[in-house]
Amino acid sequence: MTKWKLTLEYNGGGFCGWQSQPEKCGVQDALETAIFKIDGVETRVSVAGRTDAGVHALGQVASFNAQKDWVDFRLLEALNAHLRNLGAVSVTKAETMPDDFDARFSAKSREYIYIIQNRRAFLTVNKGLAWRVPMPLDVEKMHKGAQLLVGNHDFSTFRDAECQAKSPIKTLDIFDIKRVKTPYGEQIHCYLKAQSFLHRQVRSMVGTLVEVGRGAWTLDDLVAALDAKDRTKCGQVSPPDGLYLSAVNY
Structure with a gap:
């Protein structure tokens, strides 16, 4: 497994906030769905900030463990290929990180x-x-x-x-x-x-x-x-x- 740090931007107007909801209307739902489609396993991501419904992001950060081997460009392209159909959210940067990195708890x-x-x-x-x-x-x-x-x-x-x-x-x-x-x-x-x-x-x-x-x-x-x-x-x-x-x- 490889720990990845993803930088995201999104228009929050079409989402019920960051956090996953039963009706799958959160930004988290869109990202985790995209990860499942390309990585093959259900994954929970960690996030730097849980934005409310209607709040936007230019530099949101999420982290997760990938099961498959990816290079940064291929991971970014694969995620965005699915995200474009899941709402106004895209990954602008993908970086490998040490295993102990966490988008929320590592933030300064x-x-x-x-x-x-x-x-x-x-x-x-x-x-x-x-x-x-x-x-x-x-x-x-x-x-x-x-x-x-x-x-x-x-x-x-x-x-x-x-x-x-x-x-x-x-x-x-x-x-x-x-x-x-x-x-x-x-x-x-x-x-x-x-x-x-x-x-x-x-x-x-x-x-x-x-x-x-x-x-x-x-x-x-x-x-x-x-x-x-x-x-x-x-x-x-x-x-x-x-x-x-x-x-x-x-």
Whole structure:
């Protein structure tokens, strides 16, 4: 057997999230089906981050043990030949790894980007790929608010009620927010990096910072919400459309 590390990208709009489901609607289901078709055995893959329904990935990482002997190019081509019929997911890189490598437990940090389209007009070309916020947003104030969340905190306020993490205490390494010119027009990009995140932590923080950006919350309100360690004090939770798992670092 050979341990393989797969880098994946996918559009989460057509999936019920990463995790395998009885109705076989998860990204995991598509990948494991493709592996079975080419490797001949049922396999459970390990993954760096279990994304929710509608969340996208540019640099998701999965690992598995292959029964057959493959070279990287042939494995990538064989998997993608089946994945193209199983949803909007593809393998962009395949690498052999030591036997003790695990996509989840070997990861040192994870990076996310959240994209906001700050305009009145409805989205067309990038519908489902960004969160349209029609009211004006003060991005500088949002960035200042994001810096108040950087560091080691109890993030209970920004933790989903169904989160299974043992502790709400996490260290947020980077949370930058800025306006960026793109082919889709000017967007607001939120960049986050941490060793790990709580369930829906990113969407909860971004949604709350939009409250700050539109003037409904002050920075003091944000600090009070964090200090409360109370989920009911969270602002709105942003939709999954604009969230991307962009990279996993090892």
